[in-house]
Amino acid sequence: MPVKKRKTYELDIIDLAFGGKGLAKPDGFPVFVDRCVPGDRVFVKIFKKKKSWAEGRLINIVNPSPLRQEARCEYNRFCGGCKWQQLPYERQLEYKKRHVVESLAHIGRLKDVRVMDVVPSDYIYEYRNKMEFSCSSMRWLMPEELADDSIKKGFGIGLHVPGTFDKVIDIHNCHIMPALGNDILETIRAFVAESGLAAYHLRKHEGFWRFVMLRHSVARDQWMVNLVTSEENSDVIKALSKQLVKKFSQISCIVNNITDARSGVSTGKEEILIHGEDHLIEKLGGYQFKISANSFFQTNTRACEKLYTKVSEYAGLDGSQTVLDLYSGTGTIPIWLSGQAKQIYGIEIVHSAVVDARENVSLNGIDNCTFLEGDIKDVFKQVPEKPDVIIIDPPRVGMHKDVVGHVLAHSPGKIVYVSCNPATLARDLEMLASRYAVLEVTPVDMFPHTYHIESVALLVKKN
Structure with a gap:
């Protein structure tokens, strides 16, 4: 049947595509539908149509898949945080592995690479050590709230509806951060609602309260609260801080980041320490790391140790090698390998x-x-000795082709590539494949209930 924009159809979901969307193929024509599970029969409306594919918006599930399970989170159908809760975790891992295999084969044209089973996360809930919640003066209402005329579309703190920059769901219970975080957030929500100061309006660029960022140290079971506001108001922030410290002994750090940036970015132009120290201490293996409000750290601490263990295994160091780590961030991999x-x-x-x-x-x-x-x-030439092993852990966009050129010019015996994006992993490995054999790839699940997957690849120089 010909698929047309703005028309509705009943479709059978036969697969999960890379990016996490369900895939239907009426008469062989690919249609992608979010929030579906293979085996679902769904009623959808086509909102985007291209020559070789289309996207449909889920209206309702006609017949649910045998795979489908009840999501733990009440916001799962609307929030973009962890859409795969309705899929059993074992099946999530199977699809993640397959997405890595397919990316290597179809994007990187690397068809004979050995891809290991996904290393699972020990915790599939309460695993995130950092959550960032947006404050909104006009929160997005859940369907049951829309049916209640007494509920107004007012203040809320939570996560964005996917595809929007100003629609925030008022989240009262997030299952992927440690449970105490929800109690801390609830206390902040109540204070903000009674403060007399408005939440920031992203269209009007008015309001005081912008973001609430919570960080948790697994090693010490301590919390950091980062209150991001549009301007300084020490009386209000100190009053909230006093209330939080009195109620939660686990809060060891409270900071106030201040920014007047019009974009929805939580990094402050100025940071004021309100309580305790300006950082948390986290541990990976036997090593300690200072984590400040705006520093990067892997969001799943326990799974990060599994990831770095695989990096160590692939690097195969014996104490005699020189290692170069590209995109070294806050030094976690160099310190782990030190x-x-x-x-x-x-x-x-x-x-x-x-x-x-x-x-x-x-x-x-x-x-x-x-x-x-x-x-x-620019800095590659400052490295004083030729590395035996290069570790590459780039951002989602992967390596710039000039960086690939430098890596090939230095031509180390071994490369360990850490990736959070199977598509750019495949692209970059193809560029290195002229001189390196890709011996093995191990996916590591850092983000249960999402389609995201980390991978570690071992490359060895060809003779």
């Missing part, structure tokens, strides 16, 4: 990350990690 290598160099372009990396090295008493600040293609 006891196994002769010397490690890290390159990172973000100044604050380099500062954090050097502090973390000092915190752990490590003397064989050196961090170079700048763009990789």
